[in-house]
Amino acid sequence: MNATPNPELRSQRSRRAILDAALELAVRDGYARVTVDAIAAAAGVGKQTIYRWWPGKASVLLEALNDRTGPARDVPNSGDLGRDLTSGTQAVVRLLDSGLGTVWRALVAEAQTDPGLAEELRASFFEPRMQRWQARLDAAVATGELRADAPTRTMVEHLFGPIYYRLLLGTAPLDPADTAHVEYFLNGVRSPDCP
Template structure:
């Protein structure tokens, strides 16, 4: 009696392996920086073959984007309620994310890489920044319409005015405490 042939799984991802790769990339980025992050090191840390990684992701940038998207979705959801208080809490959470969370380090590393790599810039914009900004723009627009925040600036200018200084603070190493105070002051 022979065993029936095993069903072929094709390119379907094993969720445990996917998560192991994302966590390994996150950890290794914090430990070695973007330049020191390699597919080989990610594979070794995650306990998967390099071929598995290359089958699912074309580059370390795409792995980091998946990590960022997963972590931001879980840890930094855009608020549903368009209130000044929810926006303030979101800004403070964002400040904590970019100044103290390993996932925030992924965002900063991708922003830095995007400055001199057009492919990274395009992928970051398409997969993370564009969709996230659309959600944030909707929140700001609804808050303006509800009279929760001043309509002096348009939604896009207001987003730049709120998030830009926090990102700058994170990039210059000003720390979470300063970023929290900055978030409060900006709003």
């Protein structure tokens, strides 16, 4: 009996091969050296397959990063806000200090001159994570742990801003053990009524 190939399964395999190849090439060779032709060759697909799903290499790599890091998850809520913020920021630092961080930095740089990529980056990566962290800080405001007079969206930007500043400008190494900025952050936004 001759089975007909499942085009859905073939598409999933091709998509997986493309995402894996794009990320591997970008980590190994650097973002600037990656081309759609190179991704197609490494994935064993035609470049028209890539262009059917993505407008170019930046979009492929953004999806590959999102795929590798997983969807925005609920943030830690152990009952100890300081511990939750520390573990959350350490996870981000570990990710950005890996080979994926170099790809991430290149995508952010590319987004400065590509409004479509900038919007895609905000919508698919930053905004879902921003909302999760904002919900965690909203809960801390509701319990009186954090001040109610500062917008929690701004708080999230202040919490993660130093990490991205170091990544993008190279002002200091990314070190998961360096969590001093979390304590500085908490000193600024802790409710005066919270011990």
